[in-house]
Amino acid sequence: MSDRLPPLTALRAFDAAARHMSFAKAAAELNVTPAALSFQIKSLEEHLGRPLFRRLNRAVELTEEGRALAPGAQEGFEVLTAAWRAARRLQDNTTLTVTAGPALTAKWLAPRLYDFARAHPEIDLRISTSLRLVDLARDEVDVAIRFGQGSDAGLYSVSARKEWMIPVMTPELANRFPTPESLRDAPLIFDESISFLDPPVDWPTWFRAVGIDFTPQRGAHFSNADHAIDAAVAGVGVVLGRRPMIIKDVIEGRLVMPFKTAVETDARFRFVCLAGAETQPKIAAFRDWFLAEIAKTAHISDGLTIVHVRDIPPK
Known part of the structure; x- marks a missing residue:
């Protein structure tokens, strides 16, 4: 046959x-x-x-x-x-498709895209917001901005800066709750989008990092980080904010970080593309811009005591 x-x-x-x-x-x-x-x-x-x-x-x-x-x-x-x-x-040297999570897109990526477009008018940038783990070899996506503790085996991957969380609130709430101990009585906001982290970085973890044994039971819970941050900006309560999600609101004064202890996690945002594709001019340009934008706000960590979550005694 x-x-x-x-x-x-x-x-x-x-x-x-x-x-x-x-x-x-x-x-x-x-x-x-x-x-x-x-x-x-x-x-x-x-x-x-x-x-x-x-x-x-x-x-x-x-x-x-x-x-x-x-x-x-x-x-x-x-x-x-x-x-x-x-x-x-x-064959397409001008169209660049990037996928990122909705929260990062809303709070970090979108506010900065004008600068990239102005610096690279030759690139037609397309943003796809999704939490789905795309297959870069199959899907029509050039770059993925991923967050987590996993690896990117077989792909080109560059990690961003250390990821940490810290309580943020409006200036008005900061006046009402001036000490870590006073947060026991504050309206707390829970960002459930990071509940998958292991070890967890949550309110009980942060309280232990500052020497307080307290497990809050009540508060507003949000499945999306950007919604949790928006609630804090609206004065709903105090949120344990992730560095890239809070930078713009902190720098522009809508939120403040009255306490200086932040909790670092193993998880990172990573710039990911197919191995070998990082040499394509459009991808290299976006990578260099992405890393440079992160470096611009590195000073937000100045003066903070950043405690790694694995160094905090378990409950």
């Missing part, structure tokens, strides 16, 4: 029909007539010498041979599509 592959168009027709289990839907996906799709599948079956579908009255089902072929056909077209997209991206 020959291992010569059948025509690609016939395999494409089979893949679509196997995924939809419908010749009509597969034909619509491929923008061909049902008769044309049926002809392609029939030619594939003749090439194999066995039927791939059982034609029923109002449906189709895969034969044993069809079930054997379907996973490989689907995977093969996915790999081929990803490779084609990667090849096309290499």
